[in-house]
Amino acid sequence: MTKRAEFLAARKGRRLNGPFFFVEALDRGDGEDPRVGLTVTKKVGNAVVRNRIRRRLREAIRLDAEADMAPGIDYVIVARRGVLAMPFATLKDELSRRFARAKRPDREPTIVKRRPPGRPSGSD
Numbered sequence: 001m002t003k004r005a006e007f008l009a010a011r012k013g014r015r016l017n018g019p020f021f022f023v024e025a026l027d028r029g030d031g032e033d034p035r036v037g038l039t040v041t042k043k044v045g046n047a048v049v050r051n052r053i054r055r056r057l058r059e060a061i062r063l064d065a066e067a068d069m070a071p072g073i074d075y076v077i078v079a080r081r082g083v084l085a086m087p088f089a090t091l092k093d094e095l096s097r098r099f100a101r102a103k104r105p106d107r108e109p110t111i112v113k114r115r116p117p118g119r120p121s122g123s124d
Contacts, residue, residue: 001037001074010037010076016098020082020091021057025102026074034069036061037076044081053083056091065095070103 001007013026038057040050057077069075083091 001035001076006035006074007037007039007076010074013074014102016101018094018098019080020086020094021077021079021098023098023102024076024078025099028072028074031072034071035074036069037074039076039078041078044079045084049081049084053079053081056083056088057095060088060092060095064092065099068096068099068103070099073102075099075102 001010010024010026013024016023016025038054040053042050044050044053057079077095086094
């Protein structure tokens with residue numbers, strides 16, 4: 001992915017959180033090859049650090065995680081600084097797990113019943 005509009009569109013898809021990065025996955029519905037975009041913000045570090053993180057992510061995708069990507073889905077990986085220090089095998093496993101989760105259909109949201117505000121519990 002190269003265009004800003006494609007990255008912004010992926011934000012409307014599923015968000016798969018993790019401690020080192022999160023993945024935004026949007027199903028385009030066209031069945032074409034999957035596309036990947038990488039985002040590393042300036043908060044993570046200077047240009048050298050950000051590029052190093054991008055290189056590690058690209059290589060992990062190329063070697064292992066590409067097989068777990070579903071056709072017709074745009075993936076945007078937003079990296080955190082922890083990607084730089086984590087073992088490469090762990091990085092590949094985490095990416096594969098996130099891509100596999102993106103293939104599964106969304107679960108129904110859980111409805112949580114809350115007490116109305118203003119009434120302390122046990123005062124009846």
